[in-house]
Amino acid sequence: MNGRDRREQSSPLLFVVCWCEFPGSERMSRLPAIVSSEGYVPGVNEPEQMICQYLHLTNSMGCSWSGCDVSAFSVPLLILQLCIIFFVSQAFFYLLKPLRQSILSCQLIGCMVFIWFIRLDKHLLNQLFPESGKLVLSTVANFGYMLHVFVVGVQIDTGILRTVHRHMVLMGCMSFLVPYAVCVMLLMPLPKLIQMDEVTLHTIPFVVALTSMTTFPAVTSTLSDLNLLNSDLGRLSCSTALVTDFCSWITALALSTIGVALERQDWKPLKNVFWIVCFLISMCFVLRPFVLWMAKRIPEGQDIKESQFLVVLVTVLLCGFLSECLGQNASFGGFTMGICVPDGPPFGSAIVNRVDWMATTILVPAKFAISAFKVNLKSLGGDEVFAALITEAFITLAYMAKFISNFVLALYFSVPLQDAFHFSMIMCTKGIIDVSAFSLIRSNEVVTDQAYSLLILNMLLVTGSTRILLWHFYDPSTRYQTYKRNSILESEPTDFFRMVVCIHNDENVTSIINLLEVSNPTRHQRMEVTTMSLHPLEGRASAILVPISEVEKIPSAQNRVLQMGKAFYYFMERNHNSINVEHFVAMAPYGSMHEDVITIAINKCANIVIVPFHKRWAIDGSVEAAFPGIRSVNLKIMEKAPCSIGILVDRGQIGGPNSVLTRRTKVFRITQLFLGGADDREALAYSSRIVQHHHISLLLVILQPKQTDVEMAPEMHEKRMDHEIIDRFRMECKGRDVYIQQEAAKDAQETMHLLREMEKGCDLFIVGREHGYAYSQLTYALSEWSQCPELGRIGDLLATSEFKFSVLVVQQQPMERIQSGRVSSARIVNDSGRLSSARF
Template structure:
């Protein structure tokens, strides 16, 4: 009898089989285009269809982005537009047969499941990248802006939108839930969206970027509390108090398990991982299993399925080794593959042809008054904290930005609500327009370089002797700090002319989306391992202990993306009224004078600082053989040479040399290079106008260790030979301006052979990898003013 039932089932045509046995006749994987049977179709196989869909989506999105990126639009726009083209808006309307072949209904469900699965991993990575310490470090301004920009829009816009939908649009109670959900999502401020926007605009390291990040993180966490509290209120209203309390208790219990059990587990994994080694794959698999379990349990106890992974991610300590390994393992697949599928899927589900009627009144209210209120809640608190009007407007727009988080929230929750055709399309269009317009408006309003444009006359030359000199010394490693300290010791700090040194440890951002600027004098720390920058801090602290009252030393650590690290350097220099930034050269030499390192990333960083710095900049090329903490204890005579061709950069180099005259064992030689037919005193009078350089030509008895020489040349070739001869004079340090007189005949022909234009023609000659002399070079550029 059982056999008869089975045979009767298999005798039916596949479309009439209710037990699902028809799926046994369709293998998941095709035999291939060349091996298929006559009556077979490769698009009947689910995996083939899925791979084809993914390929088409990425190809089309890449083509669209190729044209839109010149307008500085984010890739999200291209992905949503790709979905609109592949969905019922274009392909489904004009090529329905092709649409049914490439996107059959069952395969779209598989694609939706894949995007939802990727979204929970994305929420986990968001938590991993967040530094919860950013909330602790946030001040009154950040808390005020972050709180107002989320609380007022949610408390005002959502109830009013529901009222308009009920009384003007005459919506039923089921549709009212969608109205509340839609208005709430549009009024949110998402930290990941704001962080992505700032990175896209390359202003995440600016002062405004730091304020936006802190405010967005505070808003995001407040919204999580408000949304879940509202969920418990709804449970109380539509179920019972017992159900609401039970759900709340289970959610709190889950959060406590994550904090008390799973967080210590992450620290246990870190302790089990040797320093400098990657985390074992077994631990990563364990965390993925825990992630899935937390998602399942959270969804069962009433917590939305994306909040469980988010909370788990927050408990993972930022930085290496665990957070960086998780991001390295998961970020490419999740962010670059699954998330684009999410945004394209949202575009696919939308149908612009459904927008053939007047939009409902509640929608018009949200996109007009709602956005106006949202922007106002960010603008007026910023104005109250004395932020410039344009910056306050840009900040308000940043906190209004929309992106993948809102799209993902709509896509994963739309099935829960009874919506009429076109409502989901309205949601996608609102997000799409906002994601396209906000970056354009911010670019028009805010230019981070303008912050430094009004920063006038911050140079060594214009720094009064009685005020002392303020120097920002940047270091990637301990050797960089030692090199900077040796040069700073030469500046002869005294009680009457003190030296203010700001040491900046530069650390690449790994395993996080939030750049950090730590002030170690305030006791600020990061959850990352600080052993990498502690040796640098020790060098600056040693200099502070040796100079005592003659020098003031503060140490910072900038943890940032390498491509945006110049923003941190510029901001610290601007904020502390620094006159000179010292940067380490990207090439390193060993004790034998052999080049051992040539870091292209550091060279790119130096070039960016030169172009954007709010003060003068010096690139220090250190070939000295003395690697001790101080050269003063080991040197009886220190010889400095200044190559002067004319121009403001050379004058800045002379001003720096003028700070070294106080040491009796420091001998300074100024070599003026001029054409053979030039007047010996031509141009020198300009230098004599500067008080700090007035006695170089005719040194007094007190400064008899300053010498002046004139060398005549005919062209750039003679200048090159002269520079080569200076290398044989046993100088310890050569100071030279970057640009000198770029149009001068004494440099004719040298610019065409320059390998390192950021050093100028003379600096490029002195930085040659073929030089083995233990001689250091400092190439100085005076502040570029607009």
């Protein structure tokens, strides 16, 4: 081996900066042609790389006007590098977005491609990324990574560990130990069978250990991007990944400490373990109570103070410093500090919002650029191709053993086949913490360039393919199908009337309670109501779905939820023996919030789900605010719910001065428009319950077309069902304050005129969403002004500011959500980690 080869394989590779003083007075006029130089010098053990750079070349101070190269100065060069890395990362994220790749994978791929491209031009490479500039860029990148890991720690709900069930602990531990043990056992007899070099034999155990890891942030990032965070699969994966992450860290700490002790034949490194344990204990019992005390001092509804934010940020820096003193990476201290900060609003979410955008968007891509520089594709070929094949075989074997062990254990614990397959795929995904671990062991010369490159490439392949397959083939809505229609119309009069109602803010409480009162709960027509307080996921990595009895797990929403619960508790006490109310709290992204609602609807066998409209009206009747996130939730519930849906457009009549609760002695006036079709029949079935209330007056308007086209057989069947439900309604409502009015119209204009006449003397208007083909001529023209198609043509018109009454739009469960001839079993992972089955 020649001298150059020895220098290229020198280990460790150290950057030694040699500062050369240059007179400041002559700095601008006598800039040298060469601002830095590098070379190899004899080191203590092996050759080391030395970089010499002039001391004052930090800020350019406008020397570009004198013909100086600005990129020769460290500050302008750093700014230029960060800008280039940012634009390259965002460009690749935009290009790979159709493939559902994560922003972190796109950043790494973009940096690898860009660096490969500029390496073709040595001069361009030295201009943009000289060796002297890499030291500064690496320092900034590590600082940004520490802040990013701190944010990750803030978003982790430590309460998950208290609720993880035993089978999840077993699955999490086996997810790391099985692939590691399998590969190590196969490696032991391998040198006797084939000839292997010592470097590859030493590298493979570390490669296998890194492949066997599953980090919690990588799993939550994948689930969040695919809107699976609060699905059954997501809850199982998050809990298991947290256990696997904890298990792998403990194993890595023990093996590294013991390995150093055996290598040096000195057990002093074991003292580090003792001090690390002391550090963790002090964080748990000293620092965390202090941070919780600061969080409790924030008044409800107010944001975190600047002084509190600065205290937390400085503490992060101190924890990083102490972590370095203990022999760990600074990110370890940042992560443990993040665990001490309470997640969610107002404290955790405020810190995440202030730190995350800078750390993750600007500084973390620099970490990937540094990691991309270490990828050496040339090391995979040439004379080292056999070693590369052996290393790749063990990486593939580790992934396969990890997948199979997770798959078998999931099946053993009664996870459905499809969910077990996708769960095993998710547990094989990697993220930024894995990349950082790869880069760290490469910097410490634990693994070779060849092994490091294979780890990065396999990570991108496995994680990228997993995201694509999950996006294309995993549909959690398949478990929502039932073998019969769950609706009000199909339920027996003696059955419990089961409702699930959604609450997004305090303003929904009064209207929902009064709608429940309108629904007429009695001893003969008992109701089971499940209320769900829905909150967007802020400052957290995992979703939450808990009953109100466990609301202490969500300190940020505890006061609001308890107040809502008290309101429904008083309502239940007032209607004793006629209604039972359960209250749940859910925190999830708007993209997957419908999963929690549908999960509860399945478990409770609900007949109807009531959701509030996404617009809020002002006193003068105009739209005060609109919430697109709530609208997206309503659309997905209407598309996938296993029962009927009702969208409540509340303008104050339900919860205002005309409410049933505040005006017991006066009549609450309801109007229903009936054109025909499944949705109108479902709405009429709901009205049949309402009219039993002593203070309800209902006007049923049956609207028919004056001229009809040639009727087809399916329409004849629909008409027959319409006549049957109307006749049954007449019989059930005898002696009640009910008026039935027959009307006819020829087009949408006459329909609109009729609706305006109904506005007089109406507090609540009930209508179905769709009305069938025979009545399309009465509503078709209304779609030209449609703004909210989820309300239907008539419901959308009634929700405009031209009308002043509240509206309830009802949709019966679509037939495509019903299976034929078989029972569907929906598996639920509850918050205690147990698998439960809801059968319909």
